[in-house]
């Protein structure tokens with residue numbers, strides 16, 4: 306494993322793909338494909354982004370498909386299930402609309418299509434300023450209020466092992482091990498949204514930061530190793 310404290314989020318995700326070797330990888334929010342179109346290529350990579358305007362590269366190592374639509378559309382219209390055709394999502398990178406209720410839906414919809422030992426990565430947990438964390442995008446670097454979902458995940462966690470990493474380039478990541486894909490939140494999405502939106506701006510970020518691991522830490526490496534072990538059992 307070659308994790309470094311200065312690596313970009315793309316390099317981080319591609320390192321995890323290399324270790325985890327998912328059969329199916331899902332990326333919500335593709336942009337230009339900096340992460341999705343970089344090796345290693347799993348047998349099936351699925352991307353979704355309503356503003357996608359690049360060309361999907363061909364690779365002999367795997368199939369890459371990108372749906373030009375919102376993730377809600379892809380899930381609600383059954384497009385993901387048609388594409389999976391009985392397979393499961395082994396690794397997901399949630400990096401689409403940076404508003405907490407969107408991230409919550411992306412997470413819930415993704416977990417429902419995971420299997421034991423799947424891993425979900427959620428980008429943008431650590432806004433560096435109030436402007437980064439704003440629900441309105443006012444500048445190029447924008448984490449939105451994804452951190453609010455991080456706080457809700459800790460509060461309502463039905464039993465997923467969760468870790469946060471804060472020292473890759475960019476704005477930090479949450480890692481969720483799907484030890485049991487049937488686990489569900491005990492609150493409704495509406496209740497969770499109400500809780501998230503009641504948090505004052507950036508409240509909870511210091512708590513998440515307190516839990517954040519370094520990418521080079523043994524605990525982080527062990528977290529990924531345990532997830533791999535769970536897949537083999």
Ligand SMILES: C[S@@+](CC[C@H](N)C(=O)[O-])C[C@H]1O[C@@H](n2cnc3c(N)ncnc32)[C@H](O)[C@@H]1O
Pocket residue numbers: 314315332333334335336337338339340341353354355356357374375376377400401402403407
């Ligand atoms: C930060 S970029 C993604 C970067 C990409 N994951 C990477 O690693 O290079 C966020 C992307 O999310 C897309 N997006 C916005 N709303 C979305 C939605 N509802 N569903 C899926 N993607 C969305 C945007 O169009 C944008 O391209």
